[in-house]
Amino acid sequence: MLDRLSNAPELPPEIARRRTFAIISHPDAGKTTLTEKFLLFGGAIQMAGQVRAKGEARRTRSDFMAMEKDRGISVSASAMSFDYRNFRYNLVDTPGHSDFSEDTYRTLTAVDAAIMVIDGAKGVESQTRKLFEVCRLRDLPILTFCNKMDRESRDTFDIVDEIQENLAIDVTPASWPIGRGREFVGCYDMLHDRLELMDRSDRNRVAESIKIAGLDDPKLAEHVPANLLEQLREELEMARELLPPFDRQAFLDGTLTPIWFGSAINSFGVKELMDGIGEFGPEPQVQSAQPRQISPDEKKVSGFVFKVQANMDPKHRDRVAFVRLASGHFERGMKLTHVRSKKPMAISNPVLFLAADRELAEEAWAGDIIGIPNHGQLRIGDTLTEGEALRVTGIPSFAPELLQNCRAGDPMKAKHLDKALMQFAEEGAAKVFKPMLGSGFIVGVVGQLQFEVLASRIEMEYGLPVRFEPSQFTSARWVSGPKDKVDRFVQANKGHIAQDNDGDVVFLTRLQWDIDRIERDHPELTLTATKEMM
Numbered sequence: 001m002l003d004r005l006s007n008a009p010e011l012p013p014e015i016a017r018r019r020t021f022a023i024i025s026h027p028d029a030g031k032t033t034l035t036e037k038f039l040l041f042g043g044a045i046q047m048a049g050q051v052r053a054k055g056e057a058r059r060t061r062s063d064f065m066a067m068e069k070d071r072g073i074s075v076s077a078s079a080m081s082f083d084y085r086n087f088r089y090n091l092v093d094t095p096g097h098s099d100f101s102e103d104t105y106r107t108l109t110a111v112d113a114a115i116m117v118i119d120g121a122k123g124v125e126s127q128t129r130k131l132f133e134v135c136r137l138r139d140l141p142i143l144t145f146c147n148k149m150d151r152e153s154r155d156t157f158d159i160v161d162e163i164q165e166n167l168a169i170d171v172t173p174a175s176w177p178i179g180r181g182r183e184f185v186g187c188y189d190m191l192h193d194r195l196e197l198m199d200r201s202d203r204n205r206v207a208e209s210i211k212i213a214g215l216d217d218p219k220l221a222e223h224v225p226a227n228l229l230e231q232l233r234e235e236l237e238m239a240r241e242l243l244p245p246f247d248r249q250a251f252l253d254g255t256l257t258p259i260w261f262g263s264a265i266n267s268f269g270v271k272e273l274m275d276g277i278g279e280f281g282p283e284p285q286v287q288s289a290q291p292r293q294i295s296p297d298e299k300k301v302s303g304f305v306f307k308v309q310a311n312m313d314p315k316h317r318d319r320v321a322f323v324r325l326a327s328g329h330f331e332r333g334m335k336l337t338h339v340r341s342k343k344p345m346a347i348s349n350p351v352l353f354l355a356a357d358r359e360l361a362e363e364a365w366a367g368d369i370i371g372i373p374n375h376g377q378l379r380i381g382d383t384l385t386e387g388e389a390l391r392v393t394g395i396p397s398f399a400p401e402l403l404q405n406c407r408a409g410d411p412m413k414a415k416h417l418d419k420a421l422m423q424f425a426e427e428g429a430a431k432v433f434k435p436m437l438g439s440g441f442i443v444g445v446v447g448q449l450q451f452e453v454l455a456s457r458i459e460m461e462y463g464l465p466v467r468f469e470p471s472q473f474t475s476a477r478w479v480s481g482p483k484d485k486v487d488r489f490v491q492a493n494k495g496h497i498a499q500d501n502d503g504d505v506v507f508l509t510r511l512q513w514d515i516d517r518i519e520r521d522h523p524e525l526t527l528t529a530t531k532e533m534m
């Protein structure tokens with residue numbers, strides 16, 4: 001089955017072989033280790049440990065990154081590409097901390113599937129559940145990897161039950177673990193009737209795979225101790241009776257997840273998981289857009305910005321827009337139209353992210369993620385096309401849940417604050433509101449930690465110490481409606497009005513009651529907690 005390039009013969013083969021996905025997990029479940037093994041088997045790195053080593057080298061360059069390290073969280077997302085067998089994998093990294101859920105949400109708009117990693121001893125944890133809910137909003141297909149099976153883990157049926165009940169998704173075992181903890185010897189591959197044995201002696205070696213003819217094959221007894229074999233037979237019989245079989249459509253609809261059991265650190269189960277994404281897909285999907293959706297096989301190139309990362313290299317003040325290609329075959333040097341400004345842009349230095357290195361992208365296909373260095377023209381939600389006025393939809397901007405006043409620590413440098421905050425607003429790192437009355441800015445974020453990250457980044461990248469202080473407001477709502485009505489509302493509520501970085505009108509308050517009252521008294525106005533980025 002793996003020799004077949006695709007499940008989508010209608011797509012050009014280069015597009016059909018692309019798999020663009022993200023990994024969601026609770027911190028410590030093994031996302032980094034799994035990523036590292038993907039890259040190792042994909043030939044993108046030579047030695048396990050490089051992902052971290054490279055990360056470290058970059059981190060020492062800034063306090064912001066040092067903070068990330070101290071807290072053991074990942075606050076910056078990136079994209080990595082690698083080949084394995086017939087497939088090109090594009091892995092988009094999601095920030096793991098809940099304070100960055102907005103960023104994560106947008107990242108998940110750029111992928112076609114997600115791998116959910118859970119710890120075999122801990123099961124479904126809080127952050128897994130949150131991220132899973134985000135995937136569900138988009139009906140993303142999910143593959144599950146139950147990690148750390150080399151250690152004492154929970155009963156297999158318990159784990160499967162917990163996922164089914166906790167996340168309300170059907171679970172079908174793609175593999176079944178044999179023995180637990182110290183006794184764990186490997187897995188029975190239920191989709192291909194194979195025995196996969198774990199090699200504890202060499203952590204970077206791909207495990208042995210033994211083809212067998214079903215559970216009665218005498219070869220099984222040669223490799224699996226008698227007591228475990230007995231148990232395996234019983235459990236498999238029960239599993240086949242009680243759990244749903246694999247159904248590709250249900251998987252693609254996001255209502256059923258296949259689960260693999262393994263140990264990332266021992267490189268066990270990783271290959272099967274990669275094969276699973278290759279075999280079942282999905283390939284690059286149709287992208288929703290206005291006034292029409294975009295199909296990946298369209299000849300013309302289109303793409304959208306889902307993330308902007310500034311100052312990746314503080315020496316150059318560069319800014320990279322991460323673009324997911326929605327259609328076509330992109331070649332370096334192409335001129336694309338930046339739909340929002342209607343201006344042409346020559347894309348002469350696009351980058352691909354291979355492991356932790358950047359490389360010039362000579363070409364890319366629908367499904368790929370390319371980085372476009374720019375000076376601020378490209379913003380989250382922007383669409384690039386070969387001329388047609390298409391606008392990709394579904395990339396939201398959330399109302400911040402925490403608001404604080406931001407002041408420059410050094411009043412002489414106050415005007416630089418404006419520039420720094422605008423940049424972070426465009427990067428999507430915070431909402432920045434300029435109140436109609438009074439001076440200074442109100443900065444809105446989704447989680448407290450973001451204030452700290454912002455403060456250290458502004459100091460690092462702009463040499464500007466800043467203070468965040470409590471604001472009198474706690475909620476922000478975008479106001480829309482007929483222009484004269486909005487204007488009248490603004491004039492009557494000056495003390496509560498601000499503009500966001502796009503110049504849109506925002507109502508600030510500390511009372512939900514206020515919001516309810518306005519909705520009641522001004523039916524012609526709409527107050528929204530999210531705004532589509534455009």
Ligand code: GDP
Pocket residue numbers: 025026027028029030031032033034147148149150151262263264265266
């Ligand atoms: P992340 O926070 O999800 O990125 O998790 P990491 O990949 O950093 O892993 C967290 C810890 O679990 C690290 O100490 C890893 O070495 C360890 N770990 C990862 N995979 C396995 C595994 O399969 N078995 C065991 N025993 N430990 C693992």
